[in-house]
Amino acid sequence: xxxxxxxxxxxxxxxxxxxxxxxxxxxxxxxxxxxxxxxxxxxxxxxxxxxxxxxxxxxxxxxxxxxxxxxxxxxxxxxxxxxxxxxxxxxxxxxxxxxxxxxxxxxxxxxxxxxxxxxxxxxxxxxxxxxxxxxxxxxxxxxxxxxxxxxxxxxxxxxxxxxxxxxxxxxxxxxxxxxxxxxxxxxxxxxxxxxxxxxxxxxxxxxxxxxxx
Amino acid sequence: xxxxxxxxxxxxxxxxxxxxxxxxxxxxxxxxxxxxxxxxxxxxxxxxxxxxxxxxxxxxxxxxxxxxxxxxxxxxxxxxxxxxxxxxxxxxxxxxxxxxxxxxxxxxxxxxxxxxxxxxxxxxxxxxxxxxxxxxxxxxxxxxxxxxxxxxxxxxxxxxxxxxxxxxxxxxxxxxxxxxxxxxxxxxxxxxxxxxxxxxxxxxxxxxxxxxxxxxxxxxxxxxxxxxxxxxxxxxxxxxxxxxxxxxxxxxxxxxxxxxxxxxxxxxxxxxxxxxxxxxxxxxxxxxxxxxxxxxxxxxxxxxxxxxxxxxxxxxxxxxxxxxxxxxxxxxxxxxxxxxxxxxxxxxxxxxxxxxxxxxxxxxxxxxxxxxxxxxxxxxxxxxxxxxxxxxxxxxxxxxxxxxxxxxxxxxxxxxxxxxxxxxxxxxxxxxxxxxxxxxxxxxxxxxxxxxxxxxxxxxxxxxxxxxxxxxxxxxxxxxxxxxxxxxxxxxxxxxxxxxxxxxxxxxxxxxxxxxxxxxxxxxxxxxxxxxxxxxxxxxxxxxxxxxxxxxxxxxxxxxxxxxxxxxxxxxxxxxxxxxxxxxxxxxxxxxxxxxxxxxxxxxxxxxxxxxxxxxxxxxxxxxxxxxxxxxxxxxxxxxxxxxxxxxxxxxxxxxxxxxxxxxxxxxxxxxxxxxxxxxxx
Numbered sequence: 001x002x003x004x005x006x007x008x009x010x011x012x013x014x015x016x017x018x019x020x021x022x023x024x025x026x027x028x029x030x031x032x033x034x035x036x037x038x039x040x041x042x043x044x045x046x047x048x049x050x051x052x053x054x055x056x057x058x059x060x061x062x063x064x065x066x067x068x069x070x071x072x073x074x075x076x077x078x079x080x081x082x083x084x085x086x087x088x089x090x091x092x093x094x095x096x097x098x099x100x101x102x103x104x105x106x107x108x109x110x111x112x113x114x115x116x117x118x119x120x121x122x123x124x125x126x127x128x129x130x131x132x133x134x135x136x137x138x139x140x141x142x143x144x145x146x147x148x149x150x151x152x153x154x155x156x157x158x159x160x161x162x163x164x165x166x167x168x169x170x171x172x173x174x175x176x177x178x179x180x181x182x183x184x185x186x187x188x189x190x191x192x193x194x195x196x197x198x199x200x201x202x203x204x205x206x207x208x209x210x211x212x213x
Numbered sequence: 214x215x216x217x218x219x220x221x222x223x224x225x226x227x228x229x230x231x232x233x234x235x236x237x238x239x240x241x242x243x244x245x246x247x248x249x250x251x252x253x254x255x256x257x258x259x260x261x262x263x264x265x266x267x268x269x270x271x272x273x274x275x276x277x278x279x280x281x282x283x284x285x286x287x288x289x290x291x292x293x294x295x296x297x298x299x300x301x302x303x304x305x306x307x308x309x310x311x312x313x314x315x316x317x318x319x320x321x322x323x324x325x326x327x328x329x330x331x332x333x334x335x336x337x338x339x340x341x342x343x344x345x346x347x348x349x350x351x352x353x354x355x356x357x358x359x360x361x362x363x364x365x366x367x368x369x370x371x372x373x374x375x376x377x378x379x380x381x382x383x384x385x386x387x388x389x390x391x392x393x394x395x396x397x398x399x400x401x402x403x404x405x406x407x408x409x410x411x412x413x414x415x416x417x418x419x420x421x422x423x424x425x426x427x428x429x430x431x432x433x434x435x436x437x438x439x440x441x442x443x444x445x446x447x448x449x450x451x452x453x454x455x456x457x458x459x460x461x462x463x464x465x466x467x468x469x470x471x472x473x474x475x476x477x478x479x480x481x482x483x484x485x486x487x488x489x490x491x492x493x494x495x496x497x498x499x500x501x502x503x504x505x506x507x508x509x510x511x512x513x514x515x516x517x518x519x520x521x522x523x524x525x526x527x528x529x530x531x532x533x534x535x536x537x538x539x540x541x542x543x544x545x546x547x548x549x550x551x552x553x554x555x556x557x558x559x560x561x562x563x564x565x566x567x568x569x570x571x572x573x574x575x576x577x578x579x580x581x582x583x584x585x586x587x588x589x590x591x592x593x594x595x596x597x598x599x600x601x602x603x604x605x606x607x608x609x610x611x612x613x614x615x616x617x618x619x620x621x622x623x624x625x626x627x628x629x630x631x632x633x634x635x636x637x638x639x640x641x642x643x644x645x646x647x648x649x650x651x652x653x654x655x656x657x658x659x660x661x662x663x664x665x666x667x668x669x670x671x672x673x674x675x676x677x678x679x680x681x682x683x684x685x686x687x688x689x690x691x692x693x694x695x696x697x698x699x700x701x702x703x704x705x706x707x708x709x710x711x712x713x714x715x716x717x718x719x720x721x722x723x724x725x726x727x728x729x730x731x732x733x734x735x736x737x738x739x740x741x742x743x744x745x746x747x748x749x750x751x752x753x754x755x756x757x758x759x760x761x762x763x764x765x766x767x768x769x770x771x772x773x774x775x776x777x778x779x780x781x782x783x784x785x786x787x788x789x790x791x792x793x794x795x796x797x798x799x800x801x802x803x804x805x806x807x808x809x810x811x812x813x814x815x816x817x818x819x820x821x822x823x824x825x826x827x828x829x830x831x832x833x834x835x836x837x838x839x840x841x842x843x844x845x846x847x848x849x850x851x852x853x854x855x856x857x858x859x860x861x862x863x864x865x866x867x868x869x870x871x872x873x874x875x876x877x878x879x880x881x882x883x884x885x886x887x888x889x890x891x892x893x894x895x
Contacts, residue, residue, distance in 0.1 A: 089877060140880045
């Protein structure tokens, strides 16, 4: 069980690096989507007794993170006529280096934390940290709004991983609520992206500086 | 039905809440709003007054009433109310002033009809009284701090009530900033105390200073001194006070000067005497020095004012200084192990607190009545009002005599007690104390003399001689309720002055609770007719005796006239006018002219700016017009606050570059903060 869990979390950490290294928007969206699906499987591995709600939430997570949200983003790409280039503020190589450093640092840092014995052997905590940092790096280092949405998705995945630590303490209905929030959030961003595009003829968030004050 | 203090207190609190709610409901109907808000506030004040008197008159035997607010609504947080003797004493002050000022407001608020929303004024007035009363009776830190903050906010709204004037807005913002600095200091101080006790209730904080390390204890003391000092208005933290008091509606200024600045004294007494334990010597020395400086500078700046309400505001600073002199002396005596003398100092300070509340409330109400009648605060445009408003003039005179510490009124009693406390410090052994006590005593004497000079000016220029402007010419006496409010406070001034030994007995439970001593028996000589000062060598005084002596001597001049001059012929003629025919009000002594000698003596401090311009046609010796301009700027404004403001603005501009407008930069800040917090926590 722990082996499979660690494998999936490691896969998610690898997808972080893939997302940081993607130079085109569709591949970035795909990386975020696959990561979401991988994490959607995790509750099935962690939960000891299988009741209906777990299945429903896992299926909903996979469906929403793997298909609905990427679908929304791709539609935004199409309708707003956005170029496929990512246009990084922070170069790909530095991003990758920072992401890798974050992964190593996360493992070291998690070792220093006083964790409960059943979590100590897993990659859950380092994976959560690495994914959080990866998401934040994407948010900071990419200028296009769509890329930032992907960063936000990955950030949320990191928070979700943390949430799995408490899976026995928090009811799954809370997770379901977070999922709903996320969907609505991306939905709204999709609409805003369209509006910004129509108003300013660009989606470059760097141009938004004139809106301060 | 048996009335208990707790029940009366609850009635009072609910009354203020109902008054505030009624004001909000009657926003569009000013007459009912006026009667409802201020009527309910007066009744609530009366209820609170009874609660405090019952509690204090009960002596040390009665238990401390305690109950919790909103018990069913808040399962985790306890808002406990505790009416111990110190709280009861300050409840007495706020309720007495609340009653008198509400009566006054019934008439005063009519001046706002059709101009401003009286419902808002009444609601905020009730809310301020509610917050202040709650703050005085709070039994834990939560309730205390929440009430403290609510008090600051409602007071800010009331100061800015006439916000269409730029001066008012400026003063309001200044008050807002200063009151948040003080709240910040107090919260930090209480956190230090909480660290040692681990509990929020005031009972657990009692004598907590003994458990703290000396460094933290000193830090807490300094934070409280600054925090409560801003609220009380000590020099040099006072700058909000002369700005905010004049621009507020006069009933609000009376409440602020009478009660709100006393909240600083309450907090300071509560913390220093109840929580922080036996003080080191330098605490007392600091408080005494700060008090002395505040007293002297407050009265000196008051002398330079010709705005009646600003003058009174500066006098508040002076009187806060006198109160702190008593409290500082008490702290020093606690250090040297003289609990009896410490009790004397504490009694002097607290006695002066209630005295200042009554006479300053009275004087601000008087100034409000004058303002109501003349529509100006500038004393140079007043004059001759004693013939037009005789009762107001009489009440103002009572307040002026009381604040100038002339016997037999209440200001005299408390300042006399302060002198006794200071002079008896001379008998102690420590050389520093032998030096500092007589110096402070001398400064207190100087303050008293200057205050008397200042009120000769304030009363003389405002009420005597001929009217200096059309405003004063057409003034007329104010309404009955306004006179009733002033009359109540004037009567309290007389009672507190004539019966000091009886009043000191009310303070027994308080000193017993705080220091563990009761002095009323030792201070009361000759069946309570004479006030003593502990030792045989100290002085004694009897205000009742002085008053009756004055009454007995009063017939003598009449008798002499009757005996010798009854038959002589009376001849009436014009006042001698030096040969310049026809005296006009323009030749009267002005407020500026009256204070000129003092301005010259203290030139080094005031650094007055004066400018004389002559307009002439042929030769400067034949001037057509003279223009004279003179003003005094506060030295703290120039030397401390202006450089500080420039520094802060410059730093803010530097920091503002952080606000680049780039989403990525903001995300970077969040990221860096998160990382720093993670590293800090691990």
